Amino acid sequence: MTTEDILGCPITKGSKHDCISEIHQWILGGERGRYFVCANPHSLEVARRDSLFRDALKAAALAVPDGIGIVLASRILGGAIRARVTGSDIFLGLSSLLNQYDGYRYFFLGSTEEILRKIRQRMETDFPTIRLAGTYSPPFSAEFSDEENGLMVEAINRAEPDVLWVGMTAPKQEKWAYRHRDELNVKVIGPIGAVFDFFSGTVKRPHPFFQKTGLEWLPRLLGEPRRLWRRNLISSPSFLFRVVARLATPEQTVSERVPDGEGPMEYLRGR
Numbered sequence: 001m002t003t004e005d006i007l008g009c010p011i012t013k014g015s016k017h018d019c020i021s022e023i024h025q026w027i028l029g030g031e032r033g034r035y036f037v038c039a040n041p042h043s044l045e046v047a048r049r050d051s052l053f054r055d056a057l058k059a060a061a062l063a064v065p066d067g068i069g070i071v072l073a074s075r076i077l078g079g080a081i082r083a084r085v086t087g088s089d090i091f092l093g094l095s096s097l098l099n100q101y102d103g104y105r106y107f108f109l110g111s112t113e114e115i116l117r118k119i120r121q122r123m124e125t126d127f128p129t130i131r132l133a134g135t136y137s138p139p140f141s142a143e144f145s146d147e148e149n150g151l152m153v154e155a156i157n158r159a160e161p162d163v164l165w166v167g168m169t170a171p172k173q174e175k176w177a178y179r180h181r182d183e184l185n186v187k188v189i190g191p192i193g194a195v196f197d198f199f200s201g202t203v204k205r206p207h208p209f210f211q212k213t214g215l216e217w218l219p220r221l222l223g224e225p226r227r228l229w230r231r232n233l234i235s236s237p238s239f240l241f242r243v244v245a246r247l248a249t250p251e252q253t254v255s256e257r258v259p260d261g262e263g264p265m266e267y268l269r270g271r
Helices: 016-029 041-049 051-059 068-076 087-098 113-126 146-159 172-180 195-200 208-212 217-223 225-248 264-270
Strands: 003-006 009-012 034-039 062-065 105-110 131-136 163-167 188-191
Touching (some): 009 051, 034 041, 034 172, 041 068, 062 068, 087 188, 105 113, 163 172
Parallel strands (some): 034 062, 163 188
16 A cells, blocks of 8 residues: 655555555455554654654554544645544444454453443444454553563463454554564554544544544544643644645655754744
């Protein structure tokens, strides 16, 4: 699948159907440890200051444009990305495809025991031919100990899933996948964060109108302002500023033009 560079991150130009087909091919091919990431303006902003997260994004076998800001950036830069591909798109689309066959196995890592129980119940109803090989709710902590990481890897490998779904929120989930991909006996790792909440019914996804118009962030921000204000009111404007700066200076990366730690106003004053 072809990609285009969005501020240093190679993001696929493919549609959601292309992405689902590609991931299905990973499963059929049998190679271990491939993972995809859902790239959005906030994640690209966080990656500027978090080198491990930046490495995790670049090492992904596939980065999908999860965020209307990525689509807008592509248009501004003359690219070919025309639609979002969300974690929900990948999870539901791949599950619908694999449900047509017998024998595929999932493992869900992350969230709470209650949410994992609801996911198990809905999987039995919506995708009955996919076997739930296991679930694991890790401790809620900023960093896992070596022992905790070892227990997670052991549980996953013992279950022998085809697909490992990780719901730890970004950037924790992407960094975990990056660090442990070579230890895991799985064909696909999917860090999908909020999809655990959506699929379990714990959090209601915004109306399709907001999804189709690129405004899905708005009702989510209104519903969880304390958690989401920074990504929508700081990260997104900063990201779009860097996109415009990249357009003005295509021979240099924006990370070279805007040092880490500086925002748009500090950058302008520096000029």
